[in-house]
Amino acid sequence: MTTELGGGELAAGIRAEVTATAAELTAAGTPPRLAVVVATADESSAWYVRSIARAAERTGIACSVVDLGETATPDRIRAELAALSADPAVHGIILQTPLPADAVVEDLAASIDPAKDVDGANPLSLGRLAAGLPAHPPATAEAVLALLDHHGIPLSGAHAVVVGRSTVVGKPAAHLLLQRDATVTVCHSRTKDLAAVTRTADVLVAAVGRPELITAEHVAADAVVVDVGTNPTPDGGLVGDVDADSVAGRVAGLTPVPGGVGPVTTALLLQHTVASARG
Amino acid sequence: MTTELGGGELAAGIRAEVTATAAELTAAGTPPRLAVVVATADESSAWYVRSIARAAERTGIACSVVDLGETATPDRIRAELAALSADPAVHGIILQTPLPADAVVEDLAASIDPAKDVDGANPLSLGRLAAGLPAHPPATAEAVLALLDHHGIPLSGAHAVVVGRSTVVGKPAAHLLLQRDATVTVCHSRTKDLAAVTRTADVLVAAVGRPELITAEHVAADAVVVDVGTNPTPDGGLVGDVDADSVAGRVAGLTPVPGGVGPVTTALLLQHTVASARG
Numbered sequence: 001m002t003t004e005l006g007g008g009e010l011a012a013g014i015r016a017e018v019t020a021t022a023a024e025l026t027a028a029g030t031p032p033r034l035a036v037v038v039a040t041a042d043e044s045s046a047w048y049v050r051s052i053a054r055a056a057e058r059t060g061i062a063c064s065v066v067d068l069g070e071t072a073t074p075d076r077i078r079a080e081l082a083a084l085s086a087d088p089a090v091h092g093i094i095l096q097t098p099l100p101a102d103a104v105v106e107d108l109a110a111s112i113d114p115a116k117d118v119d120g121a122n123p124l125s126l127g128r129l130a131a132g133l134p135a136h137p138p139a140t141a142e143a144v145l146a147l148l149d150h151h152g153i154p155l156s157g158a159h160a161v162v163v164g165r166s167t168v169v170g171k172p173a174a175h176l177l178l179q180r181d182a183t184v185t186v187c188h189s190r191t192k193d194l195a196a197v198t199r200t201a202d203v204l205v206a207a208v209g210r211p212e213l214i215t216a217e218h219v220a221a222d223a224v225v226v227d228v229g230t231n232p233t234p235d236g237g238l239v240g241d242v243d244a245d246s247v248a249g250r251v252a253g254l255t256p257v258p259g260g261v262g263p264v265t266t267a268l269l270l271q272h273t274v275a276s277a278r279g
Numbered sequence: 280m281t282t283e284l285g286g287g288e289l290a291a292g293i294r295a296e297v298t299a300t301a302a303e304l305t306a307a308g309t310p311p312r313l314a315v316v317v318a319t320a321d322e323s324s325a326w327y328v329r330s331i332a333r334a335a336e337r338t339g340i341a342c343s344v345v346d347l348g349e350t351a352t353p354d355r356i357r358a359e360l361a362a363l364s365a366d367p368a369v370h371g372i373i374l375q376t377p378l379p380a381d382a383v384v385e386d387l388a389a390s391i392d393p394a395k396d397v398d399g400a401n402p403l404s405l406g407r408l409a410a411g412l413p414a415h416p417p418a419t420a421e422a423v424l425a426l427l428d429h430h431g432i433p434l435s436g437a438h439a440v441v442v443g444r445s446t447v448v449g450k451p452a453a454h455l456l457l458q459r460d461a462t463v464t465v466c467h468s469r470t471k472d473l474a475a476v477t478r479t480a481d482v483l484v485a486a487v488g489r490p491e492l493i494t495a496e497h498v499a500a501d502a503v504v505v506d507v508g509t510n511p512t513p514d515g516g517l518v519g520d521v522d523a524d525s526v527a528g529r530v531a532g533l534t535p536v537p538g539g540v541g542p543v544t545t546a547l548l549l550q551h552t553v554a555s556a557r558g
Contacts, residue, residue, distance in 0.1 A: 106410035127406025131385035131446045157471045165457055167410045174465075178444055181469040183476060186453075190460040192436045197462060 003151075003253040005224070007143070010150040011263035014271055015059050021274040022060035032277035033062040034092040034118070034270070035084045039072040039099055044232055049096055055266050061273055064090075074103045078111045085113035092118035092273030106167055118272035120172060130175050136272050141172035143264035144205055144226050145180065147255055153203060153224050156181035161201035163187045163194070163241070164208035169228055173205055194218065206241035215246040224253040228261050282430075282532040284503070286422070289429040290542035293550055294338050300553040301339035311556035312341040313371040313397070313549070314363045318351040318378055323511055328375055334545050340552055343369075353382045357390045364392035371397035371552030385446055397551035399451060409454050415551050420451035422543035423484055423505050424459065426534055432482065432503050435460035440480035442466045442473070442520070443487035448507055452484055473497065485520035494525040503532040507540050 022032050034056050036049050049065055056063035066084070068076060077099070084090045093116045095109055109121035117125050120138035128135035148155060160182040164170035170186060177184045187197050188208070198204055198218040206214045207228035219225060229241030240257030247254060255261055304311050313335050315328050328344055335342035345363070347355060356378070363369045372395045374388055388400035396404050399417035407414035427434065439461040443449035449465060456463045466476050467487070477483055477497040485493045486507035498504060508520030519536030526533060534540055 104412075106407075106412055123406035123410045123412060124403045125406065126409050127402035127404065128385075130405050130409060130450055131402045133383075133385055133402060157469050159471075159476075171409055171454075171457075175450075178450075178465055178467075181467070183464065183466050183470040185462065185464040186457055187462050188457075188460070190436050191462040192438075197438075 002248050002251050005147060005151045005226070005253045005255045005260065007147055007150075007255065007260045007262065007264040010146060011267040014264070014267035015055070018061070018267065018270045018274050019059045021278065025274060025277050026060060030277055031062060032060070032091050032274050033064065033089055034094065034273045035064045035066055035090050036094045036096055037066045037068065037077065037080055037084070038096045039068045039070060039077055039103070040096065041070045042098055045096055045098065052094070052266060052269065056270055056273070059270050061092075061270055070100060072100060072103075074100075074108060077103060077108050081108065081111035085111065085116060090116065091277035092116055092269070094119050094269065095121055116276055118269055118276060119168075121168070126167065126172060126175075129172060132179065136276075137176060138168050138172045139265045139268040139272065140169045140207075140228060140261065141176055142268050143261045144169075144173050144207075144228065145176045146264055146268065147226060147261060148203065148224070151224075151253065153253070155203065157183070158202040159183045159185070159200055160203040160205065161185045161187060161198050162205045162207060163198065163214070164206070164228070166207065169207040170205075173207065173228075177203075177205075208241050210241055211239045212241070212243035212246075214242040216243075216250050219247050219251050221250055221252075223251045225251050226255050226261065227257050230257060230262060281527050281530050284426060284430045284432075284505070284532045284534045284539065286426055286429075286534065286539045286541065286543040289425060290546040293543070293546035294334070297340070297546065297549045297553050298338045300557065304553060304556050305339060309556055310341060311339070311370050311553050312343065312368055313373065313552045314343045314345055314369050315373045315375055316345045316347065316356065316359055316363070317375045318347045318349060318356055318382070319375065320349045321377055324375055324377065331373070331545060331548065335549055335552070338549050340549055349379060351379060351382075353379075353387060356382060356387050360387065360390035364390065364395060369395065370556035371395055371548070373398050373548065374400055395555055397548055397555060398447075400447070405446065405451060405454075408451060411458065415555075416455060417447050417451045418544045418547040418551065419448045419486075419507060419540065420455055421547050422540045423448075423452050423486075423507065424455045425543055425547065426505060426540060427482065427503070430503075430532065432532070434482065436462070437481040438462045438464070438479055439482040439484065440464045440466060440477050441484045441486060442477065442493070443485070443507070445486065448486040449484075452486065452507075456482075456484075487520050489520055490518045491520070491522035491525075493521040495522075495529050498526050498530050500529055500531075502530045504530050505534050505540065506536050509536060509541060
């Protein structure tokens with residue numbers, strides 16, 4: 001029997017707390033505000049930004065979307081991030097990807113004040129996370145851990161295998177798992193015999209951005225699988241990095257897509273924003 | 280047959296380059312200078328600092344040891360690091376450990392200008408390294424990779440297992456190995472059945488600080504083993520994290536202690552210092 005490790009209940013709980021905190025902050029004269037900087041015409045990015053803005057407003061957080069257009073230069077983006085960092089009315093800043101071809105997100109994100117870096121995109125946030133110092137982790141990576149905790153999955157001494165080595169998910173998730181005393185393996189496109197490695201996982205985190213890459217041959221019978229993938233399908237739907245039909249019935253637990261990591265990620269972005277507003 | 284993967288030749292080559300660069304810089308009116316900040320009376324630390332100072336001076340780098348005493352407060356140490364960061368005559372800064380009990384190295388090292396952070400101790404350096412941006416890696420972690428490269432050990436697609444998750448060695452070594460397309464596993468004191476995990480390694484990096492922890496049962500027959508340990512023995516010698524007698528004859532290659540990672544680490548600290556002086 002495979003248990004569905006949904007994120008809806010956890011996300012709702014976080015949003016309820018955020019709503020209460022946002023109301024307190026607003027009553028105290030500090031209405032929390034999130035700014036999302038956009039420099040793309042990408043449609044799935046626009047969809048994501050709208051969903052964040054809606055979620056923010058529903059919890060009482062004002063959300064400004066600053067659209068610089070897809071021809072924005074790196075300097076222009078950097079200047080905007082610096083201006084928002086200096087603006088005392090803004091408490092959280094997200095730099096949305098994709099960016100124009102000559103812009104490097106890790107480089108530009110260094111212009112986000114670490115205190116307002118609610119999606120942990122500034123390399124200083126990642127370094128502080130890796131060094132065990134307080135920092136906002138990237139929300140998606142934190143959502144992986146939050147979901148595992150919510151469903152009572154033990155991590156200390158477990159073998160966690162992360163497929164994907166991105167700066168936004170794979171690497172920070174590896175650090176968070178390591179902090180929780182898991183033995184951590186990071187796999188990627190150059191890994192030889194991926195299935196042999198992933199079959200050794202007690203906890204498997206798929207964060208590679210390849211639709212349904214992970215199938216029954218990649219998983220041990222008692223594994224817990226967290227699917228971070230959100231790959232658009234031709235019919236306008238979403239599919240994860242895990243082939244749910246293939247692994248269902250075999251693994252102990254699986255997070256659904258949609259409805260797993262996604263809603264928790266959004267809720268954590270809002271939680272970081274009110275935490276930053278509270279100071 | 281186990282090949283000894285010594286660091287002496289590589290270190291000598293690096294020092295020769297450093298000596299030439301230091302002479303050029305001095306002739307051009309920018310004599311390179313390294314500053315080592317010390318706040319301990321620890322004897323093995325004092326030994327290490329003397330060895331760095333001697334190596335620096337031999338290559339034409341001036342070395343100032345700033346001894347703040349073992350009662351130095353975190354604020355005093357931070358102020359010294361900031362002053363050295365602002366001093367244009369100083370090109371490299373090392374914060375020596377151990378530190379007084381109330382001081383956290385990762386926290387204090389944030390006061391080292393990243394350009395002068397020749398041992399990659401500032402969390403920003405670690406974050407930039409993890410994000411794939413230019414940064415000084417911690418010299419010991421970089422020495423592991425330099426030794427493997429010097430001896431022609433392939434890394435792409437290899438399974439590298441790092442034992443130890445310190446901020447100064449284990450974590451940055453994992454990032455450097457990942458950057459080189461190895462599949463990377465990080466083990467530590469909470470890892471269950473360490474020997475079973477380390478036996479899957481093509482490349483095993485022991486950086487845990489426990490004398491002779493790694494024995495024949497921990498290694499595959501064709502593995503390459505890098506021993507980062509430098510544990511003092513009662514008779515004033517040094518012993519690694521690997522039991523060399525136990526693994527000798529079994530593995531394909533092993534770095535000696537002393538004479539492996541150590542001299543390469545020192546040489547890289549000096550290389551970072553002249554690189555920083557060159558700007």
